[in-house]
Amino acid sequence: MVDRLLVTRCKQGSRDALLRIYEKYRDSLMILAIALSHDVGLAEDAVHDVFVAFAQNISSFKLTGSLKAYLARCVANRVRDLMRINRSRAKALSPEQACSVERDLNEPSLLIACNEELRLLSSALAELPHEQREVIALHIHGQMRFRVIAKSLGISVNTVKGRYRYGIQKLRSILNGEI
């Protein structure tokens, strides 16, 4: 079902439509949040907060573009806020702690398992400053244009392009031996 219809139904009071939006974008947003934060707990919180806020404010929500891009932007913003609040925790976790496939899924704090590619991606992005990481993730994974990213971050397009270019250059050396 198209996003616009799902949103319309949500606005009409459909819980099912809200669930379908969650199911449709959960994994994508979770991957984005993990890639940005390198922290599954924080990623879960970010996706949680975004969906709760989305549900709370659905009546005034107006879909003007892509719902996926909108939610991705929200998740990126929330990750940034949570990292700011909880920076010490994000820094303390090792990549293994952040993305554990083998951990017991019944552990409350380890309920999200990442595959190998996501762990590799998250590790690589973790080497970048958050600003560069954010632009790369939103552009490549969120499929957002530089102009849209610039608008959402409140910075110039050139700054966005610069962050992207420097980030990619740095990733080249990181990923050379990995892939």
Added chain:
Amino acid sequence: MKMSSAEKIRRLFTKSDVAVHSKVDDRIVGHALDAFDKSENTKSVSAEPNIWRMIMNKTMTKVAAAAAIIAIVVVGMHYLGVSPDGAGVVWADVLRNMEASQTVTFTLDTENNDETVGHFWGKGTVKIKGPIRRFEGINGRRSKYGQSGEETVICMADLSRQNRFVTLYPLKKCADTGDYSGYNPTLLTYDGLKKDFHNETEESLGEMEINGRKAVGFRIVKDNKEIIVWVDPDTALPIQIESKANDGTETLTLTNITFGVELDDQLFDMTVPDDYLAMNVITEEFTIPFELTEKYLVEGLKIAAGHRGGKFPTYFGRGRPGQEAIDKFLEEDARIVAPIEDDFAIMLATEYFVRLPKGSEWQYVGEDVKLGDAKKPVCWWKLPDSKTYRVIYGDLSIRDVEPGDLPKIPWLEE
């Protein structure tokens, strides 16, 4: 071929995957749904006044009003004698005697023409006791397109309780109720009548024989209305009253007027019998003496389609957005004069989805769908706990449909 760093990142993103435990889903979904349910502004079929239902109700309100008006209008005739000071001696006697009478009965014949509402008529007997008046007879209506219908009604109005009224349809076991306090302009007629009878402009018409009885006539002209009262000179009480609007929009004739008759209080009991289907046309609250199931929704849809030459209406609770669709629906509605039981059946069908719990996704897509078309959907809904939608098709069959298999409706996709 050597892959660029951007391409490598893109590939990693594409191949990235997460396994999310159901506990995470439960937490996020649970909190999101809580927030969703607490959001006061999310629309619900049951929580929001429904403009389309109000339009559908308009017909019933019109019919109810027509019956109530009959009763209310004649109140003016009964409450004439409040202050006859300065009137002529004979006329003052008439007013005083009318005021002294606690009961009155008469035969009523009235017609009302209105460009917007249509043509209404009522023929029957009126019994008045204290503040309550009871009309029992035929109430008819004709649309501007010529369709007409009549109903046997008992309508009672209580002037001491904000013109509260109840119209019983004894042959159909249904009733509508409401009040016209400060609502219906016809009350102006009541006020007008009182003023007309006390404006000291009455003109004596002299003596005349009315139905073999000697009578004295009085003529009152005010605004666009002429009222003629024929009075028995022996009792100084009216035996016939005729009221006519100069523009022909309203005529009212009261004959066989009898004052001071014994009338049983039970005749003025405004309680709706327990086995009646009743609706308050002002608040749209239903009193339903049976369990409201989806078969009543199906029945209402069938009747609505039947009135439109076998096509389902443009709206039924919901429908295609836009002014053009509204105008189309109003045009459809204006052409229909249905038996009262059909109006009730349609309103009852709307009541079915109004009573669906919040979050039930009522959607009507039956515009122009032909009755009997098994392929085209007319409406659907889904209870919050259900995984599938109940879909009613043009042949009135009901099927359970997975969300992904819901029929595609172009204007819903926009």
